[in-house]
Amino acid sequence: MHTYLLSHLEELESEGIYVIREVAAQFENPCILFSGGKDSIVVTHLAKKAFYPQNIPFPLVHIDTGHNFPETIVYRDWLINLLNARLLVGSVQKTIDTGRVKEEQGLNASRNKLQTTTLIDTVEEYKFDACIGGARRDEEKARAKERFFSHRDEFSQWDPKNQRPELWNLFNGHKSQGEHFRVFPLSNWTETDIWHYIKKENIQIPSLYFAHERDCVLRNDIILSYSEHLSLREGEEIVKMKVRFRTLGDLTITGAIESDADDLDKIIVELEASRQTERGNRADDKRSASAMEDRKKEGYF
């Protein structure tokens, strides 16, 4: 029997497309923050659907830490070409070279926190008034309080205790000069939804998400990919392992998981049996209970 009821994935898709079109309608100079990770890939897919047969009417912005997986960059350039989209790159290396930030030193140094300055500089340079991101509320407890349309003051700061109430699907994008919005069309999606949707829509994703042989280093119980950016410490050695990544961040902080899941069906099965959150392997979130909230207040993704 035919019923007029959307499946959960169709309803999430409809909501995401609606939010992205609101951005195009309410703002003069929006962009998509594109990391090459699965969430920003799904956002980009929704944007493509939202405006078909028109090209996505705003650029994709990649904040490049210089510590990317090479596979991410290959994928990024392939996708940009396919979509006939415009790519803008904000370089963390440039931010360091111009003395705006200092490279972290010490054992757990990473460029994760430095990205915030590059991101804010890029927003100011191109005068973006809305940045669409792939963050989901189920990812992290500070993100559970995030709005679809999240206001940022002229210093790009987030004030979690003074957020605009968001009712029905009436999104208020009014702002003063110099302020901007971060917009999150995937707010209501979970990690499982993302994978089911990637499968349903047959979306191409970077090979890093599928199980493959890789040179790894075991550090603090986290499996890190060996690369030129990672110097071995005493007692550490390079081991060949069959791994895949659940999230993609910087090479230096994104942990892999041992896995045989080399296709989407196997990834979904593995995910549904998993007892750890996807960010459990992210060293950047482990710094403190409020690590994400603190970074977000300063203007992080």
Next chain:
Amino acid sequence: MSEMERNMSLLRFTTAGSVDDGKSTLIGRLLYDSKSIFEDQLESVAQASESKGLAHIDLSLLTDGLRAEREQGITIDVAYRYFSTPKRKFIIADTPGHIQYTRNMVTGASTANLALILVDARKGLTEQTHRHSFIASLLQIPHLVICINKMDLVDYSESRYNELMLEYERFAAKLGIKDIHFIPISALNGDNVVNRSENMNWYQGSTLLHLLETVHISSDQNLIDCRFPVQYVIRPHSTAFHDFRGYAGRIAGGIFKPGDKVLVLPAGLETTIEKIYCGEEELEEAFAPQSVVMTLTDEIDISRGDMIVRPGNQPENSQDLQSLVCWLNQTGPVQGKKYILKHTSREVKAVIKAITYKLDINTLHRNEEDKSIAANDIARISIRTTSPIFSDRYTRNRNTGAFILIDEHSNETIAAGTII
């Protein structure tokens, strides 16, 4: 996609309550028993509970995400939580229940299909029960589930349950909520939450989870009155789609098909739907709440804020609105001041002409003397807009019957309104 995946639907529900009515315990149990809490989450909550000197794992720590909330042990904001079973995906809008947080309750209720209200079996109906129920009815949440909780503390008494059920039904008669369910539970022990209770054989109804999985939601959207607010106009100007002109939006009511005769407001011109797209895919029909693109057989000047409807079924087309508003801002309304009114994809300027009464949300008493409005107050007001909006009564369509007011200077969302 497996058959199961395809048939999974989405239910949004709201809960409201204070610390001691067992709401966190209930949510924790739903999440835990549906395996939606991960080990590392549980570990960090267990650690935090221990450092606070608690003997049990405080599941509210899972949800209170902001540092200030964890420090003060309160929920400041609406928190959204997710879990799913093979039948449905659930979005919980978890809101604090105290009167200062009416605005949060209203926010959580605005998108909900169902409201979960907890009643302590020992204490019976309280002011808070009335308040939550009233907000659920004001926001027209289609389904209401009253969980009579802590049944273990009243010896699983059937007569106590019946007594509370009758009392609630008497109270709810004046609210006009169509679909009300009652379930006797113990959130702490798990009776009738996910598993059927062995302590209450006298209860023949569903467990809470079973009810959430099966409550009939396909008629929650208005599928009768066709309403398509134009959100964005798509003009590719490309070689392949040189003359393409598509109208993008999310259907706010009804079912549209290619070939349908339609009327464009405010122009008042009739035309026909040529094609309906979702991405590259052409659809045979589209219904609320789908996001689609429509092309029309005639070239008509249409822009954002216009509405496509059926000629024989038109919305109200007026500059004067009667509404119930929930005030969200500390600063109350200023008569004669211009606000921005946002309704579907349309924004117009508006002034508040009169405040008819303020509503006591505990007693439903209409106060026509004290009309001073501040944050969390609910009032009936009349509004005049600078140009017409195309609306339906909120009770008929939640998408076309709702609006927000925005302050022109601070840009804040200051009121949420329903059209009556």
